[in-house]
Amino acid sequence: MSxxxxxxxxxxxxxxxxxxxxxxxxxxxxxxxPEVAAIERALADTGWRLDYILxxxxxxxxxxxxxxxxxxxxxxxxxxxxxxxxxxxxDIEVGEGDEFRLGDSVAxxxxxxxxxxxxxxxxxxxxxxxxxxxxxxxxxxxxxxxxTPEQMWNSLKKLRDVLPDTxxxxxxxxxxxxxxxxxLTVEPDNAALQARAVEVDGLRAAGQATVxxxxxxxxxTNPFLRPDSPGLMAALDMTGADPVxxxxxxxxxxxxx
Ligand code: ZN
Ligand code: FE
Numbered sequence: 001m002s003x004x005x006x007x008x009x010x011x012x013x014x015x016x017x018x019x020x021x022x023x024x025x026x027x028x029x030x031x032x033x034p035e036v037a038a039i040e041r042a043l044a045d046t047g048w049r050l051d052y053i054l055x056x057x058x059x060x061x062x063x064x065x066x067x068x069x070x071x072x073x074x075x076x077x078x079x080x081x082x083x084x085x086x087x088x089x090x091d092i093e094v095g096e097g098d099e100f101r102l103g104d105s106v107a108x109x110x111x112x113x114x115x116x117x118x119x120x121x122x123x124x125x126x127x128x129x130x131x132x133x134x135x136x137x138x139x140x141x142x143x144x145x146x147x148t149p150e151q152m153w154n155s156l157k158k159l160r161d162v163l164p165d166t167x168x169x170x171x172x173x174x175x176x177x178x179x180x181x182x183x184l185t186v187e188p189d190n191a192a193l194q195a196r197a198v199e200v201d202g203l204r205a206a207g208q209a210t211v212x213x214x215x216x217x218x219x220x221t222n223p224f225l226r227p228d229s230p231g232l233m234a235a236l237d238m239t240g241a242d243p244v245x246x247x248x249x250x251x252x253x254x255x256x257x
Contacts, residue, residue: 003022003023003105003127004020004021004023004102004105004127004129005020005021006018006020006021006129006170007020007021007045007048008211008212009042011034012038014174015061015173015174016170016171016173016174016209017030017034017042017172018131019046020054020102020124021046022102022103022104022105025102025103025104026103027052027102028043028048028049028052028102029053029078029102030042030050030052030053030054031122031131031133032054032056032133033053033055033062033063033065033069034061034172035065036065036068036069049073050069050073051076051102052078053069053070053076053078053079054078054100054107055077055079055080055120056119056131056132056133056134056172057080057083057115057119057134058080058083058087058116058118059116059134061172062172063086063088066087077089077090078094078100079094080093080094080095080119081093081094081118082095082111082118083116083117083119087118094109094120095120096110097109100122105124106124106125106126107124108122108123108125109121109122109123110123112135112156112159113146113147113155114142114146114147114148114149114151114152114153114156115135115142115143115144115146115147116145119133119134119142120133121133121135121159123162123163128166128167128168129168129170129212130159130163130168130169130170131170132169132170132171132172133172134172135155135156136159136169136171137173137176137179138169138171138175138176138179138200138212138213139176139179139180139183139200139218139222140178140179140183140222140224140254143255149244149247150244150248153243153247156224156225160215160225165214165215165216165219166214167214168212168214170212171211171212174209174210174211176204177200177204177210180193180200181197181257182223182254183197183223184197185253186223186235186250187223187235189231189235190220190221190231192217192221193221196217196221223250224247224251227244227247228243232246233246236250
């Protein structure tokens with residue numbers, strides 16, 4: 001079995017960026033390219049040589065460093081098949097059900113449209129790690145910029161259905177504390193959420209990251225994965241409503257929070 005090493009580091013204001021290193025083959029990838037200087041520092045710190053960029057979606061804080069890094073390192077760019085025109089330098093197009101191999105480490109790709117038209121998630125099942133970009137955040141989800149609430153809910157539901165509870169969720173931003181504030185407004189009686197909000201405040205006060213979380217924790221505490229929970233429906237005065245409507249209302253409230 002492969003062993004995937006994950007080196008996490010901050011970039012820009014509140015992005016997280018990840019170097020992935022497959023020990024057996026000595027291959028290295030970076031998940032998204034928010035900031036070239038931060039990625040170059042991480043490569044210097046680890047001594048790894050960049051072979052691939054794995055893009056989740058086209059936004060500048062995810063693909064903005066593609067061209068420069070590709071020129072400097074000769075790496076190849078992997079990105080969503082559904083959005084090739086907006087992924088600078090794309091070489092390898094992947095979508096739902098495809099596999100990407102970083103040496104012996106294998107990622108399964110899922111299409112998760114909603115935040116953007118073409119957004120993908122990379123799941124390294126053997127390593128219990130998923131890189132979810134701006135689709136799922138710790139205690140939150142991405143804004144629905146290009147898709148519909150129904151599309152976004154289907155993407156989140158897919159992740160909820162396919163990723164085991166033990167999966168470490170590596171998202172692209174440190175938004176957890178603000179997300180917790182909002183989550184408590186729609187699920188005030190969720191004890192697991194209350195406990196987690198306290199834990200998140202403690203981590204942030206100590207200057208520590210709240211990422212990664214796990215799918216099990218998200219399922220229990222993230223309102224955007226819980227539109228079918230009776231407590232959330234009741235708090236929104238939507239008892240009996242369908243999950244899409246409950247998700248849409250939750251997202252709408254967060255947009256105005
Ligand atoms: Zn984005
Ligand atoms: Fe982003």
